[in-house]
Amino acid sequence: MTYTDHQARPTLAREDDEEMGLVVAVRARDLRAFEQLYRRYQPRLARFVGTLVRSPALVEEVVNDTLMVLWQKAGDFTGASRLSTWLFAIAYRKAVRARNRHAAPSESDAVLAELPGDAAADAPLSQDRTRQALQRAMAGLSADHRAVVDLTYFHEIGYREIAEILGCPVDTVKTRMFHARRHLRRAMAGELADWI
Amino acid sequence: MGELLHLRGDPHEATMLLLPWYVTGAIEPGDRLLVDAHLAGCEECRGELAAERRLHAAVAGLPAPSVTGWDRMVADLAQPDETPRLPNRFLRRAGWMLAAQAAVLVLGVGVVLHLQRQASSPVAPEPYHALGSPQQAPAGNILVMFAPDTREPALRKAIEASGARLVDGPTAAGAYLLAIAPNERAAALARLRAEAGVTLAQPVDPAP
Numbered sequence: 001m002t003y004t005d006h007q008a009r010p011t012l013a014r015e016d017d018e019e020m021g022l023v024v025a026v027r028a029r030d031l032r033a034f035e036q037l038y039r040r041y042q043p044r045l046a047r048f049v050g051t052l053v054r055s056p057a058l059v060e061e062v063v064n065d066t067l068m069v070l071w072q073k074a075g076d077f078t079g080a081s082r083l084s085t086w087l088f089a090i091a092y093r094k095a096v097r098a099r100n101r102h103a104a105p106s107e108s109d110a111v112l113a114e115l116p117g118d119a120a121a122d123a124p125l126s127q128d129r130t131r132q133a134l135q136r137a138m139a140g141l142s143a144d145h146r147a148v149v150d151l152t153y154f155h156e157i158g159y160r161e162i163a164e165i166l167g168c169p170v171d172t173v174k175t176r177m178f179h180a181r182r183h184l185r186r187a188m189a190g191e192l193a194d195w196i
Numbered sequence: 197m198g199e200l201l202h203l204r205g206d207p208h209e210a211t212m213l214l215l216p217w218y219v220t221g222a223i224e225p226g227d228r229l230l231v232d233a234h235l236a237g238c239e240e241c242r243g244e245l246a247a248e249r250r251l252h253a254a255v256a257g258l259p260a261p262s263v264t265g266w267d268r269m270v271a272d273l274a275q276p277d278e279t280p281r282l283p284n285r286f287l288r289r290a291g292w293m294l295a296a297q298a299a300v301l302v303l304g305v306g307v308v309l310h311l312q313r314q315a316s317s318p319v320a321p322e323p324y325h326a327l328g329s330p331q332q333a334p335a336g337n338i339l340v341m342f343a344p345d346t347r348e349p350a351l352r353k354a355i356e357a358s359g360a361r362l363v364d365g366p367t368a369a370g371a372y373l374l375a376i377a378p379n380e381r382a383a384a385l386a387r388l389r390a391e392a393g394v395t396l397a398q399p400v401d402p403a404p
Contacts, residue, residue, distance in 0.1 A: 060265050064269050067269065134254050135258065152216045152220065153216065153220065153251070153252045154255055156220040156222050157222060158222035159214075177216055
């Protein structure tokens with residue numbers, strides 16, 4: 001008996017083969033191949049980097065710097081890992097450096113202040129309100145916990161690959177996710193009891 | 197969601213930790229079997245699974261920041277620096293598409309020759325093996341976990357004494373998958389459960 005939503009991911013292997021072909025073309029300075037990879041990864045990397053740094057300008061800078069590495073150093077990608085793992089790991093390191101460079105101690109508070117607060121509690125329960133509550137709950141997580149949640153639930157990346165991206169042990173990924181889930185559900189439970 | 201006390205050796209806690217990846221499907225085959233086996237007998241974890249599915253859907257539905265970067269990237273590519281790039285004049289003249297075409301024309305002969313050299317190279321490149329290739333579920337029919345302090349000789353002895361063959365593990369959750377003839381499985385399970393360090397010995401029949 002199985003309770004799993006997705007049984008197999010055969011399309012991943014096809015994507016990997018296709019991406020390797022594009023990387024080989026990028027090594028040969030094929031700008032169109034690069035643009036294909038850019039357009040495929042830029043939104044995903046932007047979302048991921050957005051969990052680590054807040055300023056849209058900084059997100060764009062980190063994402064473009066990351067994809068510039070693909071253009072300039074495609075030869076460094078050997079296929080030992082998936083291209084997504086390689087790019088996300090580069091983006092993570094660049095985002096951490098950017099975050100340290102532009103350290104804003106109360107960044108999380110600033111984001112919380114931008115999100116609708118209790119005043120929205122009188123509004124009818126809606127998808128928007130759920131989303132806002134979740135965004136507030138996510139903003140209450142540390143950047144590393146937020147990154148694990150996003151890599152797991154949005155990008156649907158496995159724990160071993162996430163450990164590779166973040167440069168930490170697999171058990172750390174699982175415990176970070178465990179504590180993040182607990183935080184999110186506690187934060188959501190008061191407002192949206194029927195949701196959790 | 198319960199408190200987390202240990203990381204290994206307890207299928208309930210292992211399942212609690214693995215549920216997010218069980219929900220998305222990005223879970224290793226041995227760990228999926230472990231979770232399947234535990235969920236069948238744990239109502240609490242089945243409740244957790246339902247909540248995790250809602251959380252997954254909600255997080256996946258959060259809007260992403262809107263970023264437009266290709267134009268800036270093309271501009272960056274046009275900037276001279278120490279690394280070799282496409283000639284600036286092409287990029288500046290007619291946008292990326294024309295630039296790409298022009299670059300291909302200019303570089304075409306060299307690239308083709310280069311690729312031909314690669315293709316005819318006597319040294320065959322390593323075959324590309326995608327890590328995302330679909331993993332075949334190992335053909336085991338017993339899932340076993342050991343207490344965290346179990347030493348390797350005791351672990352090996354327990355597996356050997358069971359008569360079963362180790363086919364996979366340890367998984368990320370610390371479980372092992374064993375294989376044995378179906379008519380001998382019940383006896384092997386009994387032998388495993390009698391071993392001091394064994395915290396779980398569970399028959400598994402993975403879906404075909």
